[in-house]
Amino acid sequence: MVDTHQTFVIVGGGLAGAKAAETLRAEGFTGRVILICDERDHPYERPPLSKGYLLGKEERDSVFIHEPAFYAQARIELHLGQPAVHLDPAARTVRLGDGTLIAYDRLLLATGAEPRRLNIPGTGLAGVHHLRRLAHAERLRGVLASLGRENGHLVIAGAGWIGLEVAAAARSYGAEVTIVEPEPTPLHGILGPELGALFTDLHRERGVRFHFGARLTEIVGQDGVVVSVRTDDGEDHPAHDVLAAIGAAPRTALAEQAGLDVVDRADGGGIAVDAALRTSDPYIYAAGDAAAADHPLLDTRLRVEHWANALNGGPAAARAMLGQDISYDRVPYFFSDQYDLGMEYSGYAPPGSYDQVVCRGDVGKREFIAFWLSEGRVLAGMNVNVWDVAEHVQQLIRSAAPLDPERLADPTVPLTSLLP
Numbered sequence: 041m042v043d044t045h046q047t048f049v050i051v052g053g054g055l056a057g058a059k060a061a062e063t064l065r066a067e068g069f070t071g072r073v074i075l076i077c078d079e080r081d082h083p084y085e086r087p088p089l090s091k092g093y094l095l096g097k098e099e100r101d102s103v104f105i106h107e108p109a110f111y112a113q114a115r116i117e118l119h120l121g122q123p124a125v126h127l128d129p130a131a132r133t134v135r136l137g138d139g140t141l142i143a144y145d146r147l148l149l150a151t152g153a154e155p156r157r158l159n160i161p162g163t164g165l166a167g168v169h170h171l172r173r174l175a176h177a178e179r180l181r182g183v184l185a186s187l188g189r190e191n192g193h194l195v196i197a198g199a200g201w202i203g204l205e206v207a208a209a210a211r212s213y214g215a216e217v218t219i220v221e222p223e224p225t226p227l228h229g230i231l232g233p234e235l236g237a238l239f240t241d242l243h244r245e246r247g248v249r250f251h252f253g254a255r256l257t258e259i260v261g262q263d264g265v266v267v268s269v270r271t272d273d274g275e276d277h278p279a280h281d282v283l284a285a286i287g288a289a290p291r292t293a294l295a296e297q298a299g300l301d302v303v304d305r306a307d308g309g310g311i312a313v314d315a316a317l318r319t320s321d322p323y324i325y326a327a328g329d330a331a332a333a334d335h336p337l338l339d340t341r342l343r344v345e346h347w348a349n350a351l352n353g354g355p356a357a358a359r360a361m362l363g364q365d366i367s368y369d370r371v372p373y374f375f376s377d378q379y380d381l382g383m384e385y386s387g388y389a390p391p392g393s394y395d396q397v398v399c400r401g402d403v404g405k406r407e408f409i410a411f412w413l414s415e416g417r418v419l420a421g422m423n424v425n426v427w428d429v430a431e432h433v434q435q436l437i438r439s440a441a442p443l444d445p446e447r448l449a450d451p452t453v454p455l456t457s458l459l460p
């Protein structure tokens with residue numbers, strides 16, 4: 041039974057953690073809420089770090105999830121700049137880097153993810169960057185501006201979402217950009233080859249060079265600065281700066297140290313949680329990028345590294361911590377903006393899971409919806425420069441009803457009329 045004498049602790053002050061804290065209060069929890077984060081900044085949103093903020097169109101202040109005063113008003117005790125370094129599930133305590141020991145009744149691990157590192161010579165050079173934190177974005181923004189002024193060259197390892205968004209930002213500053221990607225198209229593991237080509241064309245039109253089918257093997261430096269990169273096919277590319285955008289790894293160290301169940305790296309990693317976002321310890325929950333959850337709708341365990349999952353998963357975990365009956369079954373969703381292309385993707389359809397891709401609208405004008413189908417059932421949909429349809433796409437996914445692909449492709453047939 042939840043009461044005022046209880047202490048709920050949240051480790052990780054990203055979107056999932058901040059929204060969980062907010063939800064505990066919104067649901068009427070009157071006990072102590074403690075939010076621990078190793079970053080010094082108040083909780084902030086990461087999407088602008090590769091878009092509006094990086095482009096210089098959004099101010100630093102605009103990225104924060106709440107006004108700083110919110111936390112005191114909501115009686116959320118913040119420990120910023122403090123890592124949680126030890127978790128003892130038997131004693132139900134968390135120890136911080138400065139030695140503070142905090143006892144909890146319920147704990148939420150919202151520890152997020154961290155950029156994967158290139159494990160090659162030269163990664164220690166000053167011009168090698170990652171993008172996860174506000175400080176990274178602040179630095180990269182300055183780097184892109186100076187590359188633009190000096191006609192400098194940015195090499196990006198990885199044609200995933202972050203690599204592509206940074207490429208778009210870099211081009212807008214006027215920097216030369218080369219993307220090195222082992223797969224034959226951008227976003228290959230998410231969109232498959234059919235739709236990945238859309239992003240190749242989009243970026244090529246804006247002057248981005250792609251080097252597909254290759255990996256970086258070395259970042260070559262001279263006097264401590266980057267001068268070029270080398271790929272495994274023996275090519276050299278000029279570079280003044282390098283961004284490693286090769287994915288993110290869930291931050292599971294604390295969970296592992298505490299003996300909680302964790303998913304194998306080969307299977308995507310993450311802290312294993314059930315559909316109520318509860319870990320293998322009944323008093324500990326996990327949400328956001330760090331959690332690999334049993335997904336009741338998709339009937340698989342899934343780690344979703346996207347904004348909407350942190351936005352909704354944090355509150356769902358908070359409600360579960362309060363004893364509510366939670367089955368977190370949101371359709372995975374994310375969005376991206378690159379140049380004048382805006383898109384939303386709903387669902388889950390990695391290569392191999394679908395047998396047909398159907399497009400509705402004008403692909404040439406980049407105003408369309410793509411659907412990934414398996415035996416006529418919609419697994420995923422991506423709306424490109426078409427708006428207010430993501431909800432309908434998600435309804436089609438939820439319905440799991442076999443559809444007539446021709447009607448699905450026909451823009452004159454309302455999507456809602458395809459629902460059973």
Ligand SMILES: Cc1cc2nc3c(=O)[nH]c(=O)nc-3n(C[C@H](O)[C@H](O)[C@H](O)COP(=O)(O)OP(=O)(O)OC[C@H]3O[C@@H](n4cnc5c(N)ncnc54)[C@H](O)[C@@H]3O)c2cc1C
Nearest residue numbers: 052054055056078086087124152328329345346347350374
């Ligand atoms: C540059 C960028 C752009 C993105 N753009 C998009 C987008 O356009 N669309 C989209 O859908 N998604 C996007 N994402 C993904 C989205 O931002 C993440 O899914 C979301 O931030 C996950 O939130 P989280 O709270 O789970 O984790 P995080 O935001 O990673 O927060 C976790 C926090 O916990 C802290 N922490 C970790 N371990 C400890 C510890 N032991 N002690 C204390 N603190 C700890 C971390 O430092 C961090 O501050 C983007 C991500 C990045 C990096």
